Amino acid sequence: MITLNDFLMVSVVLFCIGLYIILAKRNAIQVLIGIELMLNAAILNLVAFGRFDRANNAGQVFALFAIVLAAATTAVALAIVLNVYRRYKTIDPDQINQLKD
Amino acid sequence: MVRKNKKLKTNLIKALSHTDAQTVSFAIWAVALPFVAFAVNLLLLFRSRIAALVSTAAILASLILAVKVFFAVWNAPVIHAQTVWFTVGTAKVPLGILLNNLSALMLLLVPVIALPVHIYSIAYMKDDNGYSRYFRYLSLFCFSMLGLVVVDNLVLLYAFWELVGFSSYLLIGFWFTRQSAVLANKKAFIMNRIGDIGLLTAIVILFTQYGTFDISALFGADGLVPLSTMAAGMWAGPHSAMPEVWQYVAFGGIFLAVAAKSAQFPLHTWLPDAMEGPTSVSALIHAATMVAAGVFLLGRVYPLFNATELTILAVVGCFTAFMAATIALTQNDLKRILAYSTISQLGFMVLAMGVGAYASSLFHLVTHAFFKCLLFLVAGIVIHQMKHIKEDNNLDIDPQNILHMGGLRKKLPLTFIITLIGALALIGLPLTSGYLSKDGILIQAFVWAESKGAVFSIIPYVALLTSWLTAFYVARLVVKVFFGDFRLQKVNPHIHIHIGDGNWLYKAPLLLLAACSLFPLFSKSPVFYEDAWIYKSFLPSNFLARENIYHTIVPVLVNILAVVVIYAAFAIYGRRNSWSFPQRGLLYRLSYNEWYIDRFYNPVVVKAVLLFSRLLYAFDRKVVDGLVDSLAGAGIALSKITDWFDRYIVDGFLHLVTSVVQTIGNFARRFQSGKVQYYLYSMLLVVAVVFIFKLIWT
Numbered sequence: 001m002i003t004l005n006d007f008l009m010v011s012v013v014l015f016c017i018g019l020y021i022i023l024a025k026r027n028a029i030q031v032l033i034g035i036e037l038m039l040n041a042a043i044l045n046l047v048a049f050g051r052f053d054r055a056n057n058a059g060q061v062f063a064l065f066a067i068v069l070a071a072a073t074t075a076v077a078l079a080i081v082l083n084v085y086r087r088y089k090t091i092d093p094d095q096i097n098q099l100k101d
Numbered sequence: 102m103v104r105k106n107k108k109l110k111t112n113l114i115k116a117l118s119h120t121d122a123q124t125v126s127f128a129i130w131a132v133a134l135p136f137v138a139f140a141v142n143l144l145l146l147f148r149s150r151i152a153a154l155v156s157t158a159a160i161l162a163s164l165i166l167a168v169k170v171f172f173a174v175w176n177a178p179v180i181h182a183q184t185v186w187f188t189v190g191t192a193k194v195p196l197g198i199l200l201n202n203l204s205a206l207m208l209l210l211v212p213v214i215a216l217p218v219h220i221y222s223i224a225y226m227k228d229d230n231g232y233s234r235y236f237r238y239l240s241l242f243c244f245s246m247l248g249l250v251v252v253d254n255l256v257l258l259y260a261f262w263e264l265v266g267f268s269s270y271l272l273i274g275f276w277f278t279r280q281s282a283v284l285a286n287k288k289a290f291i292m293n294r295i296g297d298i299g300l301l302t303a304i305v306i307l308f309t310q311y312g313t314f315d316i317s318a319l320f321g322a323d324g325l326v327p328l329s330t331m332a333a334g335m336w337a338g339p340h341s342a343m344p345e346v347w348q349y350v351a352f353g354g355i356f357l358a359v360a361a362k363s364a365q366f367p368l369h370t371w372l373p374d375a376m377e378g379p380t381s382v383s384a385l386i387h388a389a390t391m392v393a394a395g396v397f398l399l400g401r402v403y404p405l406f407n408a409t410e411l412t413i414l415a416v417v418g419c420f421t422a423f424m425a426a427t428i429a430l431t432q433n434d435l436k437r438i439l440a441y442s443t444i445s446q447l448g449f450m451v452l453a454m455g456v457g458a459y460a461s462s463l464f465h466l467v468t469h470a471f472f473k474c475l476l477f478l479v480a481g482i483v484i485h486q487m488k489h490i491k492e493d494n495n496l497d498i499d500p501q502n503i504l505h506m507g508g509l510r511k512k513l514p515l516t517f518i519i520t521l522i523g524a525l526a527l528i529g530l531p532l533t534s535g536y537l538s539k540d541g542i543l544i545q546a547f548v549w550a551e552s553k554g555a556v557f558s559i560i561p562y563v564a565l566l567t568s569w570l571t572a573f574y575v576a577r578l579v580v581k582v583f584f585g586d587f588r589l590q591k592v593n594p595h596i597h598i599h600i601g602d603g604n605w606l607y608k609a610p611l612l613l614l615a616a617c618s619l620f621p622l623f624s625k626s627p628v629f630y631e632d633a634w635i636y637k638s639f640l641p642s643n644f645l646a647r648e649n650i651y652h653t654i655v656p657v658l659v660n661i662l663a664v665v666v667i668y669a670a671f672a673i674y675g676r677r678n679s680w681s682f683p684q685r686g687l688l689y690r691l692s693y694n695e696w697y698i699d700r701f702y703n704p705v706v707v708k709a710v711l712l713f714s715r716l717l718y719a720f721d722r723k724v725v726d727g728l729v730d731s732l733a734g735a736g737i738a739l740s741k742i743t744d745w746f747d748r749y750i751v752d753g754f755l756h757l758v759t760s761v762v763q764t765i766g767n768f769a770r771r772f773q774s775g776k777v778q779y780y781l782y783s784m785l786l787v788v789a790v791v792f793i794f795k796l797i798w799t
Contacts, residue, residue, distance in 0.1 A: 097776050
């Protein structure tokens with residue numbers, strides 16, 4: 001029997017993998033992938049907790065919204081990455097340190 | 102100076118009657134005129150030949166004024182004009198002139214001697230490069246000497262005393278390119294300095310005792326010094342007293358001053374060397390006037406001396422006279438012989454002061470000035486002619502050496518006759534002035550010795566012997582120079598000789614001085630010195646009439662033996678030219694080497710002084726400088742410590758603070774690296790920490 005805990009465990013593992021990717025990868029695309037993984041961990045939580053909703057399937061609906069938003073965010077983020085590449089001729093986050101000013 | 106004189110003059114003469122005031126202003130102008138000549142020559146006629154005329158005119162005017170002063174003052178009441186020069190505390194230093202018999206006589210004597218010397222110098226120095234400089238110095242000397250004799254206080258006396266020494270220094274070193282002249286003037290100056298220190302000491306002691314510098318207040322007829330007594334170890338003046346020893350110190354100071362200026366043993370050795378100056382200078386300064394300043398000083402301060410001190414003066418004078426006469430016997434340098442004869446005659450004057458023959462001493466001073474000046478001027482002519490011969494024939498000889506001369510009486514007839522007069526006066530034969538003054542000294546020395554006791558009778562006998570020695574060396578000099586054959590011509594038969602007595606500039610001074618060397622100027626009677634007017638004026642009363650047997654015996658004895666001695670000298674040097682004294686004996690060497698006095702001074706005194714100076718120098722270098730250096734070293738060490746402290750403690754603390762701040766800053770800076778992932782990482786860390794804390798606390 002698959003319990004809520006199992007879902008949460010998977011979610012935590014996904015979140016941690018995503019977090020690791022965000023922190024460790026030297027490629028902005030891969031960082032985006034990490035972000036997607038973390039979003040998916042959150043969405044998985046929404047779906048898993050949705051079983052205990054008072055209203056029916058509110059979690060699933062909220063998950064659908066989140067997926068759409070994630071897709072939009074990714075599109076925007078990829079556009080940003082493309083622009084960053086154009087400007088800096090690299091997409092390694094380590095090399096782009098203009099934020100410090 | 103002139104303006105100052107004028108102003109002072111008006112101050113000086115306020116209190117005097119009209120005629121006295123005129124006399125005082127004459128005296129002041131007589132002193133000031135040579136200085137005016139000096140100033141004019143220095144400022145306007147620096148290289149001009151007119152300088153000689155200016156100086157001569159000044160001394161002529163001085164002479165005229167001095168004659169007027171002399172007739173106003175001689176045997177008249179003393180004229181004393183005084184004003185306050187400056188005040189130190191309560192002590193007033195006066196400025197003024199004192200005209201009594203002594204100063205009037207000296208005031209007259211100096212220009213009388215100086216005028217012929219000036220005239221002679223116009224001819225004698227005419228080819229010299231330093232013609233103008235010579236007359237400048239000569240005027241300065243005349244001013245100093247005239248000032249010295251008229252001033253009325255010891256401070257001014259000291260100032261003029263120094264000036265006289267300084268102008269003498271300038272004139273001895275007149276030919277300053279000669280090494281020997283430079284050495285001679287240095288020697289004269291240093292020896293005179295020794296005397297100056299003595300005079301200064303004496304002046305300071307007198308001032309401490311009596312509180313005044315005024316000569317007439319100190320040494321006048323009822324002055325402070327004659328009223329002083331010496332009893333029970335104390336030297337008591339009317340208002341003050343001090344231990345007796347100071348009186349002797351003051352005497353010692355005066356004696357040193359006299360010995361240095363008047364060339365008495367042991368400070369006489371500068372005078373023979375001073376002959377490096379021009380001969381006319383030797384005639385004026387180192388024979389007639391400046392060297393008499395010591396005797397003049399004795400005359401001024403005469404009441405200071407007690408019986409013991411007078412005896413010391415007599416002994417020293419007698420010894421000096423004898424020593425110098427023995428040295429003069431063997432010298433070959435014409436001027437050196439005359440220099441030693443000057444020392445010898447000065448010894449006679451000091452001896453006369455010592456035996457109480459005050460009047461005779463001053464009388465001898467005057468007569469000696471004339472005939473010694475005359476002899477030096479003659480020597481100048483002879484040397485000048487010898488120099489001509491030397492230059493005409495390119496000979497390598499010393500023109501002053503009498504061994505080269507001989508037979509000059511045919512070449513220089515007038516010079517010869519005049520020399521004879523001077524020589525006879527120096528020997529002291531009758532009809533000359535020298536006879537009058539010198540026999541006076543000898544007779545009074547005998548009378549004095551008789552009153553003192555048997556031991557002291559050696560002094561007049563030595564003096565008597567000295568006067569025979571004088572006769573001998575003078576005869577030797579005259580014979581070697583003027584009689585026999587001309588030795589230079591004998592050795593070099595082909596030399597050309599064109600010499601003569603010279604023009605009137607040479608002749609006139611000689612004739613004038615020769616006339617003054619004979620008896621009529623001084624006395625009606627050629628044989629009795631008591632009749633001489635100078636002598637009579639200086640006597641306190643009519644003491645010492647012709648009561649004593651010595652008055653007859655001594656002159657007769659002196660003169661008969663002197664004639665014998667002169668004949669002996671003539672026989673030795675004139676006729677038998679080949680024969681002379683053995684030149685190896687101890688006595689000969691003693692005399693020829695001038696009693697080895699310089700040979701003693703150079704290694705002993707000079708070396709000792711130099712050694713002492715070197716010791717002081719070493720002390721200065723090692724101890725004084727060492728102290729300063731070690732202080733400096735300590736300063737350096739201290740500053741090094743301070744430097745270290747500053748560098749490592751003060752700066753170290755600051756560096757520590759800054760490095761802490763830097764470390765913190767560097768640490769904090771890392772969070773602001775601008776890298777997205779790093780920001781995220783930091784955020785995660787903070788969140789994790791917050792959670793961990795939350796877990797721990799709950």
